[in-house]
Amino acid sequence: METFAFYFLSISIALLFGVTVMSKNILYAMTSLAAGMVLISGLFFILGTDFLGVVQLIVYVGAVMALYSFGMMFFDATGNIDEKHKDSRVVFILGGLSAVVMVVIFAAPLMAEHAHSFYPPVEGATNPQAVGLVLFTKYLVPFEVAAIMLLVAMIAGIILAGKRMDESLSKIEDSELAESSAKDDK
Amino acid sequence: MENLVYTALFAPLIGSLFAALFGMSPKKQFVGVVTSILLFVSFVSSAKLWAYVSEHGPVHVRLMDWIVAGDMYVPFGFNVDQVTAVMMTVVTIVSTVVHIYSNGYMEHDKGFNRFFSYLSAFVFSMMVLVMSDNFLGLFIGWEGVGVCSWLLIGFWYHKEDVTRDVNPSISPSWAANEAFIMNRIADLGMLVGIFLIYWNFGTLQYDAVFERVPEMGHGLLVAIGIFLFIGAMGKSAQFPLHTWLADAMEGPTPVSALIHAATMVTAGVYLVIRANPIYSEIPEVSYFIAVLGTFVAIFAASMALVNRDLKRIIAYSTLSQLGYMFAAAGLGAYWVALFHLAAHAFFKALLFLGAGNVMHAMHDELDIFKMGDLRKIMKWTYLYMGLASLALAGIWPLAGFFSKDTILEVAFNEHAYGIWFILWLTAGLTAFYSFRLVFVAFWSGNRYEKFGMHPHEVQPYVLWGMLPLGILAVIFGWYHESFMHFVTKLLPAYEMSEHTHHMTGTLITVTTLIALGGILVAFRLYSHKLKRNEKIENSMPYRVLSNQYYIPIFYERVFSKPYAELSDIAWKEIDMQVVDATVDGIASIVEETGDSARGMQTGNLSDYLKWMAFGLVALAIMAVIVAMKS
Amino acid sequence: MIGLGHYLVLSAILFSIGLVGVIRRKNLLMLFFSTEIMLNAANVAFAAISSYHNDLAGQMFAFFIVAVAASEVAVGLGLLILLYKKRGTLDLDKLTLLKG
Numbered sequence: 001m002e003t004f005a006f007y008f009l010s011i012s013i014a015l016l017f018g019v020t021v022m023s024k025n026i027l028y029a030m031t032s033l034a035a036g037m038v039l040i041s042g043l044f045f046i047l048g049t050d051f052l053g054v055v056q057l058i059v060y061v062g063a064v065m066a067l068y069s070f071g072m073m074f075f076d077a078t079g080n081i082d083e084k085h086k087d088s089r090v091v092f093i094l095g096g097l098s099a100v101v102m103v104v105i106f107a108a109p110l111m112a113e114h115a116h117s118f119y120p121p122v123e124g125a126t127n128p129q130a131v132g133l134v135l136f137t138k139y140l141v142p143f144e145v146a147a148i149m150l151l152v153a154m155i156a157g158i159i160l161a162g163k164r165m166d167e168s169l170s171k172i173e174d175s176e177l178a179e180s181s182a183k184d185d186k
Numbered sequence: 187m188e189n190l191v192y193t194a195l196f197a198p199l200i201g202s203l204f205a206a207l208f209g210m211s212p213k214k215q216f217v218g219v220v221t222s223i224l225l226f227v228s229f230v231s232s233a234k235l236w237a238y239v240s241e242h243g244p245v246h247v248r249l250m251d252w253i254v255a256g257d258m259y260v261p262f263g264f265n266v267d268q269v270t271a272v273m274m275t276v277v278t279i280v281s282t283v284v285h286i287y288s289n290g291y292m293e294h295d296k297g298f299n300r301f302f303s304y305l306s307a308f309v310f311s312m313m314v315l316v317m318s319d320n321f322l323g324l325f326i327g328w329e330g331v332g333v334c335s336w337l338l339i340g341f342w343y344h345k346e347d348v349t350r351d352v353n354p355s356i357s358p359s360w361a362a363n364e365a366f367i368m369n370r371i372a373d374l375g376m377l378v379g380i381f382l383i384y385w386n387f388g389t390l391q392y393d394a395v396f397e398r399v400p401e402m403g404h405g406l407l408v409a410i411g412i413f414l415f416i417g418a419m420g421k422s423a424q425f426p427l428h429t430w431l432a433d434a435m436e437g438p439t440p441v442s443a444l445i446h447a448a449t450m451v452t453a454g455v456y457l458v459i460r461a462n463p464i465y466s467e468i469p470e471v472s473y474f475i476a477v478l479g480t481f482v483a484i485f486a487a488s489m490a491l492v493n494r495d496l497k498r499i500i501a502y503s504t505l506s507q508l509g510y511m512f513a514a515a516g517l518g519a520y521w522v523a524l525f526h527l528a529a530h531a532f533f534k535a536l537l538f539l540g541a542g543n544v545m546h547a548m549h550d551e552l553d554i555f556k557m558g559d560l561r562k563i564m565k566w567t568y569l570y571m572g573l574a575s576l577a578l579a580g581i582w583p584l585a586g587f588f589s590k591d592t593i594l595e596v597a598f599n600e601h602a603y604g605i606w607f608i609l610w611l612t613a614g615l616t617a618f619y620s621f622r623l624v625f626v627a628f629w630s631g632n633r634y635e636k637f638g639m640h641p642h643e644v645q646p647y648v649l650w651g652m653l654p655l656g657i658l659a660v661i662f663g664w665y666h667e668s669f670m671h672f673v674t675k676l677l678p679a680y681e682m683s684e685h686t687h688h689m690t691g692t693l694i695t696v697t698t699l700i701a702l703g704g705i706l707v708a709f710r711l712y713s714h715k716l717k718r719n720e721k722i723e724n725s726m727p728y729r730v731l732s733n734q735y736y737i738p739i740f741y742e743r744v745f746s747k748p749y750a751e752l753s754d755i756a757w758k759e760i761d762m763q764v765v766d767a768t769v770d771g772i773a774s775i776v777e778e779t780g781d782s783a784r785g786m787q788t789g790n791l792s793d794y795l796k797w798m799a800f801g802l803v804a805l806a807i808m809a810v811i812v813a814m815k816s
Numbered sequence: 817m818i819g820l821g822h823y824l825v826l827s828a829i830l831f832s833i834g835l836v837g838v839i840r841r842k843n844l845l846m847l848f849f850s851t852e853i854m855l856n857a858a859n860v861a862f863a864a865i866s867s868y869h870n871d872l873a874g875q876m877f878a879f880f881i882v883a884v885a886a887s888e889v890a891v892g893l894g895l896l897i898l899l900y901k902k903r904g905t906l907d908l909d910k911l912t913l914l915k916g
Contacts, residue, residue, distance in 0.1 A: 789914025
């Protein structure tokens with residue numbers, strides 16, 4: 001059962017990501033990316049890391065892909081995009097080589113006999129509970145730092161993309177607001 | 187005593203440096219005065235040292251260590267022994283007279299200060315040469331006089347090159363180069379000799395070397411003797427390195443008087459005299475030196491017979507007398523060679539200075555056939571030059587008689603009758619051409635008027651300056667006994683055999699007769715109105731002699747031109763095409779590498795990402811390989 | 817049976833797909849998609865190792881990667897918007913300023 005699920009999921013993910021990389025249409029690329037991410041989350045569930053799977057769904061598929069969709073709207077890129085590709089062969093060779101090398105690098109330490117785990121899960125806890133236990137004790141500082149980082153990113157995103165940030169909409173009189181919006185329309 | 191040595195040695199140097207300060211300025215009279223005074227100081231110190239050495243023996247000082255490298259130890263040491271004392275005194279007295287003379291001669295020259303600087307530097311180098319106590323110091327002085335003579339011969343370097351028929355010496359700078367290069371060629375031989383000495387004796391100090399000479403192998407001594415003599419050949423202009431001496435007359439006359447009469451050319455003789463322990467052990471080389479000297483004596487005399495240039499005649503006579511000195515040294519009579527060296531210095535310098543007076547009066551005209559009857563106007567110069575010529579001819583009781591006759595006696599004593607005969611013949615020729623010069627220039631009817639010249643005698647102080655030389659030319663010979671006693675404390679004494687003692691009277695008579703004969707022939711031919719004989723002048727022997735046996739042209743065709751071609755090839759083919767091309771090649775490789783690496787910087791993000799991925803993969807592969815090895 | 821190796825091979829394949837996309841893509845937005853793929857591949861690897869070795873550290877790492885990726889997208893898109901406003905295009909070749 002697990003075998004079938006793994007192969008189905010992995011082949012689908014690989015194909016979908018292939019579409020993302022090769023397609024000329026942004027919409028197709030984005031859609032296949034989102035689908036791939038959903039299927040990756042399925043992989044996580046198979047592995048037994050439930051919490052991570054849910055986080056993947058919520059954050060990646062929900063938030064990140066939504067962001068990309070809004071971005072796509074903004075850039076007006078619904079049509080086909082022409083791209084000039086010069087040496088495709090070099091690129092694919094590089095990719096293949098990197099895959100092989102990566103496998104070798106990953107495999108090596110795992111062949112070793114002396115791997116031991118730093119944070120083994122507590123007996124009898126479900127995955128979310130175990131994750132919570134470790135996250136809020138051993139990884140507390142990184143957690144807080146990550147929170148601040150997200151805050152900063154949010155502020156940065158707003159400032160980078162916002163218009164007329166020095167005015168406060170709630171404090172302007174209604175009449176002025178109407179005038180300025182009329183000006184904008186022109 | 188050490189102070190005397192240092193004073194004698196460094197006074198000329200101080201004079202030279204002082205004059206050098208004004209080298210670029212216009213003439214300043216005090217420069218000439220100061221340098222002359224310093225030279226006189228050096229002369230006084232040298233004379234005092236002579237007196238001291240004759241009483242107490244040699245003075246040895248060591249200024250400082252010079253080369254201390256491994257086993258090699260060469261100090262700046264100076265050894266004033268009898269031979270050195272003689273050389274020092276001769277050099278300084280002639281130099282002082284020449285300095286005083288130059289104040290008058292170079293009066294109107296723009297390079298007045300520079301001249302005195304060079305002159306004093308020359309004297310300093312010569313003093314280093316004769317006072318040094320090791321071969322390397324000798325070599326330093328040797329090179330120094332070579333350089334200074336180059337500077338002085340080429341003093342009027344701005345004169346243009348002309349062809350050989352206009353001026354056989356082509357130009358002062360050409361003559362200077364010729365002198366220097368010929369000396370350099372000879373110096374190579376001398377250096378090889380010095381290397382051989384160091385290699386086998388382990389030291390360069392005279393006393394250490396000469397002590398161990400008897401232990402060394404004969405072949406080695408022959409080699410050393412030959413190579414050192416090659417150096418002497420260059421400096422003293424023996425055949426075949428003789429052409430530079432006549433051409434050196436392009437320099438100012440005081441230079442000829444100092445360098446090419448009295449000092450530099452005698453350095454070669456000094457070397458042979460100084461190295462006499464070596465040459466005593468190798469009689470075959472010494473004999474060769476004597477034969478070569480004899481050959482040069484008659485060779486030079488033959489060229490002087492037909493020459494028309496005032497200074498060149500005197501130059502050839504110098505060459506001839508150098509041959510005499512080498513003949514004496516080669517036959518083992520070293521003190522006789524030294525005696526002739528000193529006597530010759532005095533009367534030859536006097537002759538040159540007199541010639542300078544004549545040139546000055548005749549506005550630098552050198553052709554004696556354009557002069558005549560000058561005795562009526564330039565009485566004192568006539569007297570000096572006549573006296574010097576008599577001394578040169580070897581007439582009793584002047585200095586040349588004692589020295590030249592002794593040399594002939596030595597030749598007779600050694601049973602070298604061939605040498606005796608040729609030297610005897612040369613004595614006659616010497617008398618002839620010296621008096622040919624005197625009679626044509628000072629007698630024989632006025633020829634200069636049609637060239638519009640108005641000669642006059644030089645200033646009195648110049649004539650007074652020449653007086654010491656005149657006196658010495660007369661009286662020096664009378665001291666030959668005490669000279670011999672003085673010098674043979676160091677040099678081997680030379681005893682004449684009994685047979686020669688009986689023959690002495692005959693020999694002297696015969697020699698004097700041929701000298702007087704030469705003078706008489708010259709008198710008959712030249713003292714009255716001059717008749718130029720066209721037939722003789724165009725005949726082959728005359729032309730061969732007046733072109734110096736065509737040797738300079740031979741040297742130019744056989745040595746100079748091919749060497750110039752070789753240098754040209756070395757420049758164009760080797761230097762430009764190989765060396766330059768290599769350097770340029772390396773530079774262009776660097777440039778092209780940079781040029782092609784420029785393609786990495788396109789500004790295109792995609793390309794950069796590609797390079798990044800490439801680097802990543804490469805590093806990862808390297809990491810895997812390294813990890814697999816260990 | 818599915819071992820750790822399978823997951824690692826899958827992760828490597830996904831990573832290289834992402835790498836190819838990063839190099840190939842000329843539109844900046846598509847480039848970002850490829851970057852996301854690479855991050856996800858890393859996540860798969862971490863999760864797999866964590867699961868097979870019973871070590872929670874891997875999952876921790878994966879969480880933080882997710883958080884970082886999210887903030888990166890936010891800031892990146894903001895910058896892309898500014899770039900688009902300034903230059904009018906998102907094509908890499910047209911954005912190149914260097915001439916050499």
